Amino acid sequence: xxxxxxxxxxxxxxxxxxxxxxxxxxxxxxxxxxxxxxxxxxxxxxxxxxxxxxxxxxxxxxxxxxxxxxxxxxxxxxxxxxxxxxxxxxxxxxxxxxxxxxxxxxxxxxxxxxxxxxxxxxxxxxxxxxxxxxxxxxxxxxxxxxxxxxxxxxxxxxxxxxxxxxxxxxxxxxxxxxxxxxxxxxxxxxxxxxxxxxxxxxxxxxxxxxxxxxxxxxxxxxxxxxxxxxxxxxxxxxxxxxxxxxxxxxxxxxxxxxxxxxxxxxxxxxxxxxxxxxxxxxxxxxxxxxxxxxxxxxxxxxxxxxxxxxxxxxxxxxxxxxxxxxxxxxxxxxxxxxxxxxxxxxxxxxxxxxxxxxxxxxxxxxxxxxxxxxxxxxxxxxxxxxxxxxxxxxxxxxxxxxxxxxxxxxxxxxxxxxxxxxxxxxxxxxxxxxxxxxxxxxxxxxx
Amino acid sequence: xxxxxxxxxxxxxxxxxxxxxxxxxxxxxxxxxxxxxxxxxxxxxxxxxxxxxxxxxxxxxxxxxxxxxxxxxxxxxxxxxxxxxxxxxxxxxxxxxxxxxxxxxxxxxxxxxxxxxxxxxxxxxxxxxxxxxxxxxxxxxxxxxxxxxxxxxxxxxxxxxxxxxxxxxxxxxxxxxxxxxxxxxxxxxxxxxxxxxxxxxxxxxxxxxxxxxxxxxxxxxxxxxxxxxxxxxxxxxxxxxxxxxxxxxxxxxxxxxxxxxxxxxxxxxxxxxxxxxxxxxxxxxxxxxxxxxxxxxxxxxxx
Numbered sequence: 001x002x003x004x005x006x007x008x009x010x011x012x013x014x015x016x017x018x019x020x021x022x023x024x025x026x027x028x029x030x031x032x033x034x035x036x037x038x039x040x041x042x043x044x045x046x047x048x049x050x051x052x053x054x055x056x057x058x059x060x061x062x063x064x065x066x067x068x069x070x071x072x073x074x075x076x077x078x079x080x081x082x083x084x085x086x087x088x089x090x091x092x093x094x095x096x097x098x099x100x101x102x103x104x105x106x107x108x109x110x111x112x113x114x115x116x117x118x119x120x121x122x123x124x125x126x127x128x129x130x131x132x133x134x135x136x137x138x139x140x141x142x143x144x145x146x147x148x149x150x151x152x153x154x155x156x157x158x159x160x161x162x163x164x165x166x167x168x169x170x171x172x173x174x175x176x177x178x179x180x181x182x183x184x185x186x187x188x189x190x191x192x193x194x195x196x197x198x199x200x201x202x203x204x205x206x207x208x209x210x211x212x213x214x215x216x217x218x219x220x221x222x223x224x225x226x227x228x229x230x231x232x233x234x235x236x237x238x239x240x241x242x243x244x245x246x247x248x249x250x251x252x253x254x255x256x257x258x259x260x261x262x263x264x265x266x267x268x269x270x271x272x273x274x275x276x277x278x279x280x281x282x283x284x285x286x287x288x289x290x291x292x293x294x295x296x297x298x299x300x301x302x303x304x305x306x307x308x309x310x311x312x313x314x315x316x317x318x319x320x321x322x323x324x325x326x327x328x329x330x331x332x333x334x335x336x337x338x339x340x341x342x343x344x345x346x347x348x349x350x351x352x353x354x355x356x357x358x359x360x361x362x363x364x365x366x367x368x369x370x371x372x373x374x375x376x377x378x379x380x381x382x383x384x385x386x387x388x389x390x391x392x393x394x395x396x397x398x399x400x401x402x403x404x405x406x407x408x409x410x411x412x413x414x415x416x417x418x419x420x421x422x423x424x425x426x427x428x429x430x431x432x433x434x435x436x437x438x439x440x441x442x443x444x445x446x447x
Numbered sequence: 448x449x450x451x452x453x454x455x456x457x458x459x460x461x462x463x464x465x466x467x468x469x470x471x472x473x474x475x476x477x478x479x480x481x482x483x484x485x486x487x488x489x490x491x492x493x494x495x496x497x498x499x500x501x502x503x504x505x506x507x508x509x510x511x512x513x514x515x516x517x518x519x520x521x522x523x524x525x526x527x528x529x530x531x532x533x534x535x536x537x538x539x540x541x542x543x544x545x546x547x548x549x550x551x552x553x554x555x556x557x558x559x560x561x562x563x564x565x566x567x568x569x570x571x572x573x574x575x576x577x578x579x580x581x582x583x584x585x586x587x588x589x590x591x592x593x594x595x596x597x598x599x600x601x602x603x604x605x606x607x608x609x610x611x612x613x614x615x616x617x618x619x620x621x622x623x624x625x626x627x628x629x630x631x632x633x634x635x636x637x638x639x640x641x642x643x644x645x646x647x648x649x650x651x652x653x654x655x656x657x658x659x660x661x662x663x664x665x666x667x668x669x670x671x672x673x674x675x676x677x678x679x680x681x682x683x684x685x686x687x688x689x690x691x692x693x694x695x696x697x698x699x700x701x702x703x704x705x706x707x708x709x710x711x712x713x714x715x716x717x718x719x720x721x722x723x724x725x726x727x728x729x730x731x732x733x734x735x736x737x738x739x740x741x742x743x744x745x746x747x748x749x750x
Binding site: 428 | 460461494497498499516519522524526528529530531532533534535543544546547548588591592
């Protein structure tokens with residue numbers, strides 16, 4: 001046992017002290033934070049103010065349109081030709097021309113500009129005019145704005161789980177999100193560190209140190225030491241990422257006083273709020289903002305109602321179980337080949353179940369987390385780490401969870417045995433082109 | 448007393464037999480040559496001794512006990528294919544390998560210090576293996592092999608990768624290790640390279656042991672009572688006690704291989720020669736291990 005411990009230590013320390021590990025560990029949270037913060041930062045940066053000149057021949061909007069900080073309005077008078085001439089002399093963004101129209105048929109409004117008008121400017125102008133026309137029509141029809149406001153309805157459906165433990169709010173979005181997040185991390189981890197195991201074995205083989213090592217320890221000890229050591233590296237990196245991301249994001253937020261990137265819904269609402277010039281738009285924006293905060297509250301409620309300890313427990317179990325199951329197979333591949341280019345043919349059957357389960361997780365499984373496909377894929381050890389992780393937040397019967405875990409443990413024991421048989425023969429085999437037939441023979445070699 | 452007793456060891460792989468009922472003893476405190484051509488089964492036998500693989504049948508006894516996993520700490524092994532972790536520092540690597548052999552960290556550190564002083568390689572300790580020259584790497588590997596002070600040191604093709612200077616350094620170290628009580632097994636197909644060093648040998652060919660025993664005894668058994676004479680004059684042997692096997696003459700200098708017959712002694716030949724020619728050199732023609740091997744292998748083939 002003390003020898004396995006020595007091997008684990010070496011595998012762990014040599015990797016953790018590598019420059020690439022340190023850089024990756026430090027840089028990833030920074031990049032992650034940058035992805036979250038830069039869009040938010042850009043959004044808060046106001047663009048340079050635009051100035052639009054207005055020639056209103058109808059007189060409908062006289063004194064009704066108000067400019068904003070980033071959209072200044074300059075009323076003009078005279079003929080269109082004169083106005084165009086005046087506009088040409090300035091650096092202003094555009095010239096809005098409103099011919100003599102009635103509220104009933106507001107047509108023929110044009111925007112002249114030197115360059116193409118941006119869509120945003122056009123929409124803002126349109127909104128501004130629409131609101132004013134609507135307003136005037138309302139007044140003309142004798143309706144009160146207050147009455148209209150009271151007539152607006154805003155309905156959102158809250159979903160509630162009726163289970164034995166009582167009623168619980170749920171949120172399909174949050175539940176799916178939690179599942180997919182866990183599944184993705186497991187998928188990513190198995191690939192990233194599985195390949196590291198394989199490389200480590202190939203390195204020992206090509207540098208020919210393996211014969212020296214296995215004259216001191218059993219090949220199986222060497223293989224397990226490597227797998228466990230690299231698992232520890234992965235966990236360290238994952239933990240550091242979580243902590244550092246948290247530190248960086250909160251640090252930057254407090255330093256710049258900005259929030260993370262708003263959701264698209266919030267952005268639309270904000271856009272409308274900015275474009276609106278009158279009360280209605282403002283009201284809508286407030287409502288939207290209320291809606292957004294409602295979403296946030298719902299999310300937190302739903303998060304609170306998820307069985308977080310169970311999810312984290314399952315995540316750790318499937319995280320390690322899946323890694324160990326595949327890790328030993330990656331180790332066996334490393335032992336069977338002489339260099340990395342030969343690994344392709346053996347990598348294929350290992351990566352297929354992983355990729356399929358990852359694709360299935362957000363296509364089939366999310367739609368029907370309790371269906372037969374989901375059930376079987378979450379029992380079979382090769383797909384269960386990813387599929388079960390997607391299912392757990394939706395609630396899985398205890399017997400299924402236990403069966404799946406038992407199967408994963410059995411699967412891990414089986415692949416480790418299989419890998420151990422291949423490994424002990426493979427690491428001393430050089431210069432031989434290996435195929436599956438050859439590998440299957442190795443299983444029954446007496447060494 | 449023998450440090451290692453190999454008793455009827457057989458090992459076969461899917462397609463061929465690597466060892467077929469091989470038995471011999473390796474006396475303690477000697478330098479033992481495990482000789483034979485490539486593919487004879489030497490490395491298979493070594494891998495069984497180092498417990499990398501197991502024998503199909505037969506037993507190996509280490510100091511009279513059946514080979515056990517914990518015996519590996521008494522064995523140092525330098526494989527034919529040399530290698531160390533390329534991206535690991537020399538000091539850490541030596542420490543790691545010594546600890547894997549069961550040495551405590553303190554002991555290992557102290558011994559590493561002694562060896563690096565001996566080989567004057569203190570400034571390498573913090574370097575990665577890949578930054579060292581080939582010769583330096585070999586020194587490090589040799590230190591790694593003997594660091595845990597094994598009582599049995601197995602060197603597979605020991606001089607194949609070493610340059611002459613390092614080879615001599617290693618030879619000296621091996622001799623001093625033997626003086627300190629270690630037993631050394633040389634495994635090589637280049638028999639002439641270890642002939643002068645070995646006290647005992649075993650010859651292996653095609654999975655079978657052909658011959659084993661102390662070098663001197665073997666040579667005595669295989670010597671042919673033939674002497675080479677070089678001298679000035681015209682050599683003409685007519686005595687029935689001596690037989691000229693081969694003779695060349697060049698510028699009045701002759702060179703002849705003469706075999707003793709009818710129980711005659713070397714001095715008889717000398718006396719006979721001195722009366723007739725001027726003798727410059729008189730040496731016994733001792734067969735090399737290589738010759739013995741070839742003779743033995745062709746013999747067994749005829750049988």
